[in-house]
């Protein structure tokens with residue numbers, strides 16, 4: 001028999017109240033009771049505890065008909081999170097409040113050597129700790145372009161970064177005295193969608209990050225699929241052609257060799273003889289450069305072709321694409337989608353959507369990564 005102790009019930013009720021305040025703030029105690037079904041007295045006790053613990057603050061007094069004047073509650077913005085997004089070229093570090101609002105940002109080049117990388121991250125974190133004097137830092141969340149073994153905290157696979165078997169959690173938490181949470185970048189984007197983009201009701205979701213490589217984060221039955229030792233989701237390294245160009249993972253012809261931004265730059269170089277950055281390639285295509293248009297179209301077709309693996313294997317309800325390409329969605333969206341829809345086996349084709357704010361998915365994911373320790377999974381605490 002599964003029974004629950006008083007502590008467990010209290011914890012669940014506390015999370016229900018905390019999540020209602022997060023998603024409906026400013027909100028009155030009466031509305032929390034109405035939406036949660038909890039007794040008014042229970043809500044009051046929990047709210048008093050949350051105010052004492054500085055999770056929640058009382059806002060202005062509202063005005064309602066018939067003379068009632070409830071006091072509205074909101075999350076305490078003095079609880080902050082440090083978010084770190086490591087990408088192959090650049091590392092960004094932000095200070096964010098509990099609502100995912102960015103307060104301050106530091107950037108540093110990402111070196112090839114992980115030890116220098118950790119030093120660089122620390123160099124960015126220190127000034128943020130200094131400006132958060134008087135605030136409570138909840139934790140450090142890190143998004144990585146690779147796979148982390150969640151049991152050991154070791155970054156085991158990050159071919160585009162070149163860091164191998166690297167421990168970031170140990171040195172960073174030792175140097176700062178703050179708890180560190182690590183997550184794969186695409187998984188962080190899944191968390192961001194669930195936490196901040198109101199996708200709590202979607203239970204089967206795949207986030208595909210398209211940048212230097214291709215990463216996928218898989219939410220199945222409402223749970224992040226991490227796989228044995230955290231290695232799940234490497235669709236980017238499934239070979240489409242074993243005789244294709246070499247991949248950073250050591251194999252050949254992987255999906256990301258054909259569908260990443262690097263692939264588009266290669267197509268452009270091969271046809272025009274010129275080098276370009278991905279952002280410039282998007283501009284060139286807008287200006288009508290035939291080689292740039294062709295390169296981006298080829299990338300889009302390969303992205304759609306690779307998505308067929310995901311559609312056939314996982315049948316998600318929604319696929320979110322993350323990356324610079326979302327800023328040119330009118331060019332990419334239809335081409336990717338038409339290729340993805342070829343030979344759908346049956347059932348509904350997943351909705352294909354661009355991430356809402358280009359580049360912020362990973363960062364907001366790092367905030368969610370830290371907050372979920374206290375708030376739990378937002379899908380379980382919906383009103």
Ligand SMILES: [Zn+2]
Nearest residue numbers: 237247249254
């Ligand atoms: Zn590969």
